[in-house]
Amino acid sequence: MISMERLFLVFCLICTSCANYAERLEPTHASYYSGQLNLAEASLRDLIEDADRDDQPLLKLELASVLQARGNYAGAAALLIASDSWFEVLDYTNSSVDDIAGFAFSVEGVYRVSPPERVMINTQNMINHLAMKDTEGAAVEARRLSALLDRDDIADDELFANSLAWGLAGLAMEANGRVGEAGDFYNQLGAGHPLAPPAAGTEPGMGTIVVVGQLGRAPRRREASFLVRIDGCSQQLNLPVLQERIGGPTGARVSVDGVDRGPVPEVFDLGHHLLQRYDDEFPRLLAAAMAQAVTRSAISEIAGNALAKSVTDDEDDSEALEGFLGCLIQLIFANSLTADVRCWSLLPGRYHAKRLSVAAGSHIVKFVPTGGGVAQSFPVSVGAGEIVLVNLVSGPGEGYRYQPPPRVRRLYSGPELRLARDLVVFRL
Amino acid sequence: MLPMIGSGCRPKAFDSIPSREIMLMLRFLLASLVIITVIGCDPTFQRGTDDSSIDQAAMSTRLDRVDLEKALDDWYGQFGSSKFLDQSGDGSKTLAVLRIDNDTSEHISSALTTLISSVETRIVNDGDFRVVTNDQIAKNAIAAEMQRIDEVDQSTMADLGMQLGVQYFISGRVGDSAEKTADARRVQYFLFLRVTEVQTGRVMFQSQIDITKQISS
Numbered sequence: 001m002i003s004m005e006r007l008f009l010v011f012c013l014i015c016t017s018c019a020n021y022a023e024r025l026e027p028t029h030a031s032y033y034s035g036q037l038n039l040a041e042a043s044l045r046d047l048i049e050d051a052d053r054d055d056q057p058l059l060k061l062e063l064a065s066v067l068q069a070r071g072n073y074a075g076a077a078a079l080l081i082a083s084d085s086w087f088e089v090l091d092y093t094n095s096s097v098d099d100i101a102g103f104a105f106s107v108e109g110v111y112r113v114s115p116p117e118r119v120m121i122n123t124q125n126m127i128n129h130l131a132m133k134d135t136e137g138a139a140v141e142a143r144r145l146s147a148l149l150d151r152d153d154i155a156d157d158e159l160f161a162n163s164l165a166w167g168l169a170g171l172a173m174e175a176n177g178r179v180g181e182a183g184d185f186y187n188q189l190g191a192g193h194p195l196a197p198p199a200a201g202t203e204p205g206m207g208t209i210v211v212v213g214q215l216g217r218a219p220r221r222r223e224a225s226f227l228v229r230i231d232g233c234s235q236q237l238n239l240p241v242l243q244e245r246i247g248g249p250t251g252a253r254v255s256v257d258g259v260d261r262g263p264v265p266e267v268f269d270l271g272h273h274l275l276q277r278y279d280d281e282f283p284r285l286l287a288a289a290m291a292q293a294v295t296r297s298a299i300s301e302i303a304g305n306a307l308a309k310s311v312t313d314d315e316d317d318s319e320a321l322e323g324f325l326g327c328l329i330q331l332i333f334a335n336s337l338t339a340d341v342r343c344w345s346l347l348p349g350r351y352h353a354k355r356l357s358v359a360a361g362s363h364i365v366k367f368v369p370t371g372g373g374v375a376q377s378f379p380v381s382v383g384a385g386e387i388v389l390v391n392l393v394s395g396p397g398e399g400y401r402y403q404p405p406p407r408v409r410r411l412y413s414g415p416e417l418r419l420a421r422d423l424v425v426f427r428l
Numbered sequence: 429m430l431p432m433i434g435s436g437c438r439p440k441a442f443d444s445i446p447s448r449e450i451m452l453m454l455r456f457l458l459a460s461l462v463i464i465t466v467i468g469c470d471p472t473f474q475r476g477t478d479d480s481s482i483d484q485a486a487m488s489t490r491l492d493r494v495d496l497e498k499a500l501d502d503w504y505g506q507f508g509s510s511k512f513l514d515q516s517g518d519g520s521k522t523l524a525v526l527r528i529d530n531d532t533s534e535h536i537s538s539a540l541t542t543l544i545s546s547v548e549t550r551i552v553n554d555g556d557f558r559v560v561t562n563d564q565i566a567k568n569a570i571a572a573e574m575q576r577i578d579e580v581d582q583s584t585m586a587d588l589g590m591q592l593g594v595q596y597f598i599s600g601r602v603g604d605s606a607e608k609t610a611d612a613r614r615v616q617y618f619l620f621l622r623v624t625e626v627q628t629g630r631v632m633f634q635s636q637i638d639i640t641k642q643i644s645s
Contacts, residue, residue: 085488085489085613137535137537140530140533140534143532147533147606150608
């Protein structure tokens, strides 16, 4: 006879699987990209209130993005200042298979940011402080960016890949009157970089307006199933993948007081950078998933066997149940060990920026995204020798369209699989 | 060769685990989940007047009230026993506290503003100098002039001092040395405050205050 208590236990086990981070954030994305920023903020605040402590820091990064898009730079800055010390960094491109297995396939524990996300905390906060004309706060963020160079968990190449960050750091120091420190940052920029100061310096009676356009959307992590053949057996593995997101302007132009000042050049393609990194991450993620699958399969089989025997004492019932529960528990384990798809999902895909010299006084800066998005005008007051930043986030005007997670993919051969197999064999 | 995943690769060690123990483990896990859900946690609010220890605890590597009080006490201890105060602090001279530049990697500007106000308060209450606080524009102009480092135009400074009506001003900067290990972050602050004579640009008094904060896990 099967007891109700034991069936309830089985039911509870089934219920452990729930919506992942990307799915929980979908209503926020719908509001954000539809331009309903108040709803996006409200839904994020609800999520933060309901979330466990592990998810709150990451959700607050998302909230900082929404607040910045709403022009609440002080609110966004406060969140990012606090978040500077919240996160540890985990780099899937060079971490051990065991470390990746411990974090990439567990949604438990505080999210560990990727190196590009860590750099973006200081980058976004320089934008916040400069937009508020808080040059001292921007300078602090520039020093924090510089301090990342001393850390072992972020490669210097990763830091220098983001020339927007170094350009903003130079601007922050220059705006704060620290010419020498500004020069140190500007030296990291290539020749002719749009944020580099003019060789002749700022003319008397002139100020500087820096326009920053955050266009499109960075790819975000989703869960994808891969069918992998290992020694003749086909296995399904769930991996976090980076999903490219469609939509958004292709470029932007800027005008000041109705006079066209030309296109705003791209200074950092964050989306492309993340996708390039993922090419290096993928074999290690695959290896970690394969290593997890070995353990998972063994445990679920044993548990299924044991549960079947305990649910009923009848010999025939036990045999009948064993197969069914074994499969059921295997399914539950497979679902509960889902890929960690947490990431800072409201970051833009590309950053465009331009430095404009203008006469001191009041101006109207018009930012016109090309190929999608909505033009926006900003009244700007700039003093002689002053640097003022104008920030446009095109996301809220780009429109929302649901993108389903990627389908199951077959991965029966290829260099990634060979590298992953080598990594697993090396680990064993 | 990779291990096979499936019925053929079941480790023998697992066969020895009795089913009753597995059931007990599963029950324990379920019970723990229920207890954690039911108990929950409400925030607790406290007043510093009810429990003075809450003011003492360091919550971050930024500067808090205890740090600012220490900085003020240290500074005034040195300033109070200085020759400058002895010779010039007769209550007839005018002085302005300009600003303390934040050269650190910490967002402590509001704490530094508080420190400036505390320094002003202490000097006003002691009556050694007449403190000018009402012309922020002239103060900013002097501060901007000072920031030119090697190119400070002393005649401009003197003019600005006349405009502000001060003979001395106090200014400062705070720098830091921040280091991080796997489980700790330490910030050492170095606060420098000096008194400058507006007319001549001479530094009449300078002091250094060191504060260290650490956060560890």
